[in-house]
Amino acid sequence: MTAKTEIAEAAVQDRAVIDIPLSKLKKSPRNARRTPHTEAAVEALAASIAAKGLLQAPVVEPELDGDGQPTGSYLVTIGEGRRLALLLRAKRKEIRKTEPVRCVVDLSNDPHEISLDENVTRSDMHPADQFEAFRRLAEERGLGAEEIGARFGVSAHVVRQRLRLGAVCPELIQVYRDGGLTLDQLMAFAVTEDHARQRQVLEALSWNKSPHLIRRMMTEAHVPAADRRAVFVGAEAYAEAGGVVVRDLFTEDGGGWFEDAALLDRLATGKLGALAAEVREREGWKWAEASIDYPHAHGLRRVYPRPVERSAEDRARAEVLTQEYDALVSEWDAVEELPPEIEARFKEIDAALEAFSQAAQAYEPDEVARGGVFVLLGQDGVPRIERGFVRPEDEPAPEPGREPECEPDGEAGVTEGDGGEAAEQAADEDGEPDGLTPLSERLVLELTAYRTVGLRDALAQDPNTALAAVVHVLALRAFYQPYDQPSCLEIKATSAYLDGHAPGVGDSPAGRRIAERHAAWAGRLPREAGDLWAWVGGLSGSDLLDLLAHCASLSIDAVRSPMNRRPGAWAHADALAEAVKLDMTTTWTPTAASYLGRVTKARIAEAVAEAVSEDAAQRISDLKKPDMAQAAEGLLAGTGWLPPLLRTDRPEPQSPASTSEAAFSVAAE
Incomplete structure (x- = not known):
């Protein structure tokens, strides 16, 4: 039967179903849908037809x-x-271009009207029905997400998202159907499949x-996957031990969350313990303890390694390696990609010089025999070894007729360690006050x-100013009333524990420099306190000042603690910061965790406006607070922006000689 014959027969009937070659089907100019179909929608239809066939026949009219007169082609009114x-x-090439397509020829209705009717009068499936239907396909027919x-x-990934939403507890699905929850809220509940927890949170x-x-x-x-314990243990080892990693299929979850905190603690402690045992066996210490957090030495005395006199042969070997390294740097400095053999040689020299440097200091054998080691977990998830702690019962007995002048002490107040794991939670997005509200006491402390x-x-690093500061506080103690002491220096051989206010501050760049500086000085001091006075007397002027x-x-x-208000000390801290030209950008950076996620949206916008531009602040102002904080973190990166509490004013000097220089001159005279 020819196409014209089919059309003639169709004209006799108002509606007829016929097979039409695909190549004869054309887009109708009277189709009410003007917005083109998206590529994704066409892909989805093609996949559906390939799997289940054409479930609904297109509605067409003859092209004239x-x-x-009929042209032999047909215009698709419904089914574009x-x-x-x-x-x-x-x-x-999955089907032929002339593949027959079962179509309905409609000659009784206006093509534009029925095209409009199909798109207006239909009702979309509720998303909850879709989620549950996908879940039934997986459970009843055993189909995987890919299939x-x-x-x-x-x-x-989209299928997994729908399956996760379909697995939410029935009570939540019903609340969502009734309009009591938005899709975004339902997705937040679906971060885990724990129905009991979902019900608890809903209530x-x-x-x-x-x-x-x-x-x-x-x-x-x-426990977030970014937690130092999770980084140290690793997701693979945690999973092998039976742990479950919860992943949010709807957001960037940073690797997910480790569900069993107790298991994670056991794995981290066990791994640290094995490392502690290895260090003890290799280095010969009397004891070695593993601890996730720094134990602050428990009042133990600490000893440090001493310089070791190297042989002339060793020194000569190190000098030869240093010269070779410098020569290689000069020869290959302009080359972007080093030859493999040159790169390997650089690594060999680096390793040899590093070994030589480490061997330049060593603990006394009796100190190793009495002392011990703490193996800790740094804030970055990398283990850290702190050596040289001596317990009171392991202290050497005093010489006959000589009593110890003081009890064994700690580390002269050096601040080190990781601190606790308690992290301040970010402020809630909803219900926060508008405007630049005061910073929280917790954030001010940090x-x-x-x-x-x-x-x-x-x-x-500024001995002249340090001398002036010490003279200042000593003069306060000597000439003024006890209640009038406006200085932030506490010359009492004490050091405030900062990790309690800001966990991890001891692992900050400044904190590590302080610890390294302290260890370097401790390695130079005499072992016996009675020998210290004579030793100090032999120091050069620069060493003494340092x-x-x-x-x-x-x-x-x-x-700045609300429980210990000291406005005079705070003002002196500002003046001291100006004197030493304090640059906090080398110690602290604004991130979502350190600042932006813990202040109001108005504060976030203020920071971006100051560091970048008002336009940039305006562009992110409509984002939800967590997203706004993350966006602001990227915008502020590299700008050097600091909150007012961390800024240092640097006025122009009033005279060629600063106050600290004048103080040093007087001291020198």
Whole structure:
């Protein structure tokens, strides 16, 4: 039967079903849908047709020429998406270009009206029904995410998302159907598949049902994958031990959450313990203990390694290696990619010089025999070994007729370690006050703790100012009333513990420089306290000032605590920061964790406006707070922006000689 005959027969009937070659189907100019179908939608239709066939026949009308005669082609009134999907399959050689397509020829209705009617009067499936239907495909028919995705033209990740939503507890699905939850809120609940926890969080919610709060409540008992314990143990070892890693399929979860905190602690402690045993066996210490957090020596005395006199042969060998290294650097400095043999030689020389440097200092054998080691877990998840601690019972007995002048002490107040794991939670997005509200007391404590460690580091590198600061505080103690002591230096051989205010501050760049400086000085001091006076008397003027600067810097306490208000000390900390030209950008950077996620959106916008531009602040102002904080972190990176609490004003000098220089001149005279 010819096409014209089919059309003639169809004209007799108002509606007829016939097979039409795909190549004879054309887009109708009277189709009410003007917006083109997306590539994703056409892909999905093509996948569906490939898996299940054409479930609904397109509605067409004959194409007529200028004289009103049939051309043999047909205009698709309803089903343009299906036509495009079939053409895509033909392009991929899955079907022929002349593949017969079962169509309905409609001659009784206005093509434009029925096209409009199809798109207006239909009702979309509720998303909850879709989620549950996908789950039934997986459970009842055993289809995997990849297979389901292939049958519906969507990615396997999208299928997994829908399966996770379909697995939410029935009570939540019903609340979502009834309009009590948005899709974003339902996705936040679906971060885990724990129905009991989902119900608990739903019951605990009040007026604030922000997705950010829900997600935080759902995972508050879990450990983020960025946690130092998780980084140290690793997801693979944790999973092998039976642990479950929870992953959020709807956001960038940073690797997910480790569900079993107790298991993670056991694995981390066990791994640290094995490392401690290895260090003890290899180095010969009397004891070695593993600890996730720094134990602050438990009041133990600490000893440090001493310089070792190297043989002339060793020194000559090191000199030869250094000269070879310098020559290679000069020869290959302009080359971007080194030859393999040259790169290997660089590594060999580096390793040899590093070994020589490490062997330049050593503990006394009796100290190793009495002392021990703490193996700790740094904030970055890398283990750290702290050596040379001596317990009271292991202290050498005093010589006959000589009593010890003092009990064994700690480390002269040096601040080290990791601190606790308690992290301050970010402020909730909903319900926060508008405007530039005051910073929280907790954040003020943390920021000023960072400023204190920065001041300590900077003052230690400015001996002249350190001398002036010490003279200042000594004069206060000698000539003024006890209640009028406006200085942030505490010359009492004490050092405030900063990790309690800002966990991890001891692992900051300034904190590590302080610890390294302290260890270097400890290695030079005589072992016996009775020998210290004579030793100090033999120091050069520059060494004496450097040691004074270090000791003075350890006593700085510029933390702004509401329980210990010291406005005079805080003002002096500002003046001291100006004197040492404190640059906090070398110690602290604004991130979502350190600042941006813990202040109001107005504060975030203020920071971006100051560091970048008002336009940049405006562009991110409509984002949700967690997203705004992350966006601001990227914008502020490399700008050197600091909150006012961490800034240092640097006025122009009033005279060629600064106050510290004048003080040094007087001292020298």
